[in-house]
Amino acid sequence: MSKKSTPTQKAARMLDLVPYISSHQGVSTSELAEQFGVSVTELLSDLNALWMCGDDRFDLIELEFASGYVSIRNADTLNRVRNLSHQEIIAIVLGLDLISKDLPEERIDLLEDIETLRRKLGKGIERVIDASPASDGEVIALVKDCLATRRKLQIEYLAAVDGSLSSRVVSPIDLYVSDNRDFLVAFCELADAQRTFRIDRIKSATVLDLPAMSKVIPVSTDTTIEATVEIVTEMRRSRESLGKFVTGKGSTVEVSTYRLSWLARTVIASGGAMKVLAPSTTRSEIAHLARKALAIYR
């Protein structure tokens, strides 16, 4: 909102203000500013400019906005809603796609509405875009609800490392985004500590009618492991699997993590594309885990 608009953006807003005010005669300047995503000062500047527009011999646009409420007359030429631009269609249809994949299956009525809208608004553009959400929007709505009402949440969580499914009662603390993914920070009663959960691994969630714990537990200070990893093959895939924990370029990189089991599994699952060079304790732990895995085949 603080971005200064270009003259073209301002012109577009002026054109769109006319039909909006016409269909909402007497709207307040503050509501208009909010709807158009600009400050009241900028909106007033738009209205002032608009006032001067039209054919000045007999056809100036008549605007009234003295007391904080706006109405418009004599703007027949511009009083039509403009066509949606391709960018607008793409933004709306991508949004509709994401919603449709979050809606409960039994809401066939809404799913049909979205299908109709895609065709009505899309004009053929709808086929060039496709979106599925990274996380379940229903879970995010529940987490937001818990944060707002300070209540506890019960979740079924799929652990990343050993892949076990556990039922946990948590008190949500924060919701944040990192690397295009949603995360929940919460106090977990099962772990009796603060934990971070990836929203897309929460398989189901229920809001409990219990007040959330208010005490803040400091995050456990796990010691970090610094390891030197050699990427032998598949540079891009290996690097991406190390995510944001990796630094350095080329085939020998530094990895900093506080979970040895995560690093060990990542290296073993790479099927030989990566190997740990140092420290030796991490190397022997990996060799030990691989031997244990081999044992089941004997």
Next chain:
Amino acid sequence: MSRKSERLVNLTIALLGTKRWLTKSQIFTAIDGYEGEPDAKERMFERDKDDLRNLGIEIEVGSFDPLFEDEVGYRIRPDSYRNDISEISARELSLISLATSIWQGAVLDSSALSGLIKLKSLGIESDLDAIPSIAPTIHISDENFATIVDAIANRRTISFSYLSPELTAQVRVLEPYGAGTKGGYWYVAGLDLDRKDIRLFRLDRIDSEVALQGKAGSYVIPPDFAMSTHLASPVKTEIATLKVRRGKAQKIVLASTIIEDGDEWVVVEYPFLHQSELLTDVLWHLEDVEIVKPVQARSSIIEHLNQVVAAHE
């Protein structure tokens, strides 16, 4: 600054309100702001036409008299300016409101907002109670995405540097056809002009700014192109039989059919596409998952584990 936006609005009013073609000289007299030498006025007018076109307003060029083709006129056809969306229900408008709110703070938020305003101007009240409480989110602050959307909307060629599987940067030139998101990643698909084939690119693997090239409308998106086909997960045609330690590796179990439910082990049939993916999935779970079949994959996993031991001893 403000004079230019007023000039654009006045130009729109004049060209939209006229029933006959307006010549350039008529436009220059009627509208304030076209000043200076004839050449300067011409350039201003050309730029204004481009700016209006970028807003989706098409200016039509025509001539008064077929015998005098040099005397061209301009106008905006009301039916190309006006929204032709006939009917939108209150519930549909609420769905659109929700769809646009997803973009808050993300890269297309101004387009989403201006689109919503236009639809609200049709004078429909929304009916938010009809919509269940869901809050899908979109996380893309990558400015390249905005450029790609512009390129698709205006059918302009783009170029960028892309990281290959071996992490070398390669310049790719693309006629973008479509864009989308899946599993938290964003993609663009289009005709790769060097490889002469439709290719899919992941936005986080683009390691330069996406540059626009050439003119708008320089290619046609094939009528049979559908982004959903390019983002669809390939059908997993192979089946592996796995033994999974009870309670572990639920990600594998949830994607499988259980065929034997033992006390310590569960035997499942797990669909997969390529053996390499199967090995990665199974290796992650160490001693909690054993490959029973296919025999080929079973011997490969033993070989891999032996290599890991040898590399770390």
